[in-house]
Amino acid sequence: MPFEPAAVPELSLRDVHVWRIDIEHPPAGLDLLEILSPDERTRAARFVRPPDRQRYTVSHAGMRVVLGAYLGIPTERVEFTARPGGKPELAPAAGSSPLRFNLSHSDGLAMLAVARQREVGVDVERIRPFDDVDNLVHRYFAPGERAQWNLLSVDERLPAFFRCWTRKEAYLKARGIGLSTGLDQFEVSFSPDEPARLVWSADATDSACRWSFCDVSPNAGYMAACVVEPELDRLSVFDWPTAAISHR
Numbered sequence: 001m002p003f004e005p006a007a008v009p010e011l012s013l014r015d016v017h018v019w020r021i022d023i024e025h026p027p028a029g030l031d032l033l034e035i036l037s038p039d040e041r042t043r044a045a046r047f048v049r050p051p052d053r054q055r056y057t058v059s060h061a062g063m064r065v066v067l068g069a070y071l072g073i074p075t076e077r078v079e080f081t082a083r084p085g086g087k088p089e090l091a092p093a094a095g096s097s098p099l100r101f102n103l104s105h106s107d108g109l110a111m112l113a114v115a116r117q118r119e120v121g122v123d124v125e126r127i128r129p130f131d132d133v134d135n136l137v138h139r140y141f142a143p144g145e146r147a148q149w150n151l152l153s154v155d156e157r158l159p160a161f162f163r164c165w166t167r168k169e170a171y172l173k174a175r176g177i178g179l180s181t182g183l184d185q186f187e188v189s190f191s192p193d194e195p196a197r198l199v200w201s202a203d204a205t206d207s208a209c210r211w212s213f214c215d216v217s218p219n220a221g222y223m224a225a226c227v228v229e230p231e232l233d234r235l236s237v238f239d240w241p242t243a244a245i246s247h248r
Contacts, residue, residue: 008069013116014233018216018226021062021110021240023055032061035075059110062240063103066112071097087176102173109219112240113226121174122216123166124224133161142187144199156192159223164190166225167213171198174211174227188213196225 011017026032033041040060047053067090068075079091090097098117103110106126113122134157137149145164152160167188172178186201196213198206212232216224226235 008066009236009238011070011114011116012233013118014231015115016120016214016226016228016232016235017114017238018122018224018235019062019066019112019114019238019240020218021059021105021112022108022219023058023105023110024108026054026058026061027241030061032057035061035064037064037076037079055105055107055110059103059105059112062110063101063112066114066240067099067101070099070114083176085176085180086178087173102170104169104173104224106222109222111216111218111224113228115228119174119176119229121170121172121227122224123169123173124216124218124222125162125166125169126222127159127162129158133157137161140183142184142200144187145190148189148191152191160190160192162223163215163225164188166223167196167215167227170225170227171211171213174229175206 009017033044036044036057044053044057047056064075064078068078071078080088081091082088088103090099090101100115100118100120102113102121104123105111106124109124109126111122111124113120138146141149141164149157149160167190168183168186171186171188172181185203187199189195189197189199196215198208198211198213201207210230212228212230214226214232214235216226216235217237218224
């Protein structure tokens with residue numbers, strides 16, 4: 001049975017909607033595999049570990065339902081393609097739509113960012129300690145970021161790392177270039193008292209004024225960021241399949 005589109009909030013040209021998808025507690029009464037395309041069901045079946053299979057199935061089913069609602073079409077008509085850099089986008093068969101989106105997931109939480117007529121990227125990460133965080137910063141981050149890192153106290157460093165990482169990932173995903181661009185080729189702010197922004201980029205075609213950075217409120221134990229082109233009037237956060245929970 002097709003899953004018919006439901007109502008979603010109006011999305012203006014200067015707004016971004018971010019949907020939180022609870023992977024561990026998907027909505028009851030939905031056959032999530034039925035919502036997926038045949039190719040997605042095949043890919044889901046390839047995951048050996050059940051948590052990985054559930055993460056893929058719930059996040060992609062939620063994405064299909066939400067995008068179908070914005071497009072006003074059943075989920076089976078939502079089709080995707082990929083750009084040369086690998087960033088997914090809606091295929092022409094899904095209708096002539098200026099909708100842009102980006103999906104990220106980490107452990108039990110997925111986040112879907114949706115915008116109109118402008119690029120958007122989102123990243124969510126579960127905050128967890130690991131031993132080589134200092135080495136990762138000094139090996140891969142930009143010189144200015146390493147200098148910021150050295151000024152932080154020990155207690156500030158773990159949240160600062162994930163604040164920096166999610167902003168950098170969201171920026172790369174918004175541009176559709178992924179980690180093929182070195183993390184040391186651009187700098188983002190991440191000090192606790194500094195607004196989220198792009199500080200510097202080695203790419204002469206890009207600039208800080210082109211992108212708006214915004215931290216997103218995920219579930220407890222997670223950190224997330226969203227990057228959109230160019231200016232942002234309002235970012236609204238929603239829970240799938242329930243109603244809006246906050247605005248920025």
